[in-house]
Amino acid sequence: MSEELDTAVLGEKIVKVLKTIFDPEIPVDIYELGLIYDVFVNEDAEVKILMTLTTPNCPVAETLPLEVEEKVKSLDMVKDAEVEITFDPPWSQDLMSEEAKLELGML
Template identity: 55%
Template sequence: MADDMSLDPNVENAEQADASESTSPIPQDELNRLTDALIASFKTVFDPEIPVDIYELGLIYRVDIDDNRKVDIDMTLTAPGCPVAGDMPGWVENAARTVEGVDDVEVRLTFDPPWDPSRMSDEARLALNML
């Protein structure tokens, strides 16, 4: 795998792209660019009931960019009964596909571990008056 980024909105973007121990055909600068562009694309997707993007909410658990530029995304929802549960993974997939250099995308929905408000960034907490 080229890059496996554990996304934490409380960590600077440059620190999130950890190169794997194996040699990747994708240069590190390109992986960093893809990482930043994917994060920007995630920030365009909003839960319709919460005025904060899914990245800042902490709904993106894992993103892996393989050597063929396929992006695998593990994400969750704020609750299993979320009214957009059937739609949001598609929104995330579509957003990731807009990133130049991404050849394929697969989004997996997981509830393990369950989402809780501690996953939100300070920016999300501020927007929701939770600071």
Template identity: 50%
Template sequence: MDASTQQNPAEGTPLIAPSTTDHPLYESVVEACRSVYDPEIPVNIYDLGLVYTITLDEENAVKIVMTLTAPGCPVAGEMPGWLADAVNSVAGVKDVDVEMTFDPQWGMDMMSDEARLELGFM
């Protein structure tokens, strides 16, 4: 296996892992994510597309993989904590782990239609 094969995911493997959308707490966790805003952008981080993956296990532990609009974002050190606090407030959630990633890099195409409309891109 050469170096390029090791760094590139297998063909057909999603760049962003799928979320646990069938878990009973999933929608409540999404709503909690929508309560967190990037202070420089008037749209919540979920609709901005900064929350890549939400996984929930059978014990209601939540793992969130998120990114930022840019690696040098001024709130890079604080936003994962804001998100963890918001999700921890959901009834039934046992534990929250927020992981930061920049792979894949965030792009404006990751925003929801609502976010694009709010920011005047539609």
């Protein structure tokens, strides 16, 4: 009998991992910056992350999605991970958490 995957627990673990990844130009993690739009987890422990970048020509446009994918894949419970980049809606400072705004002196 296989254990049923607890997608809520896995979702929390994924968020913890995302909070360890930082935009190199801004000292705030990508989750608090609002760069992560959605995290989907299916019963097979396959993860899809919909994220954006601060700008389309962001210097880490090549490396940041790969870092996100690799770190999420490194979780024991995750079978596979895929990152999809979107610019719809475009990122704006409104997407940042209060914590991120405070960190950057915007509050």
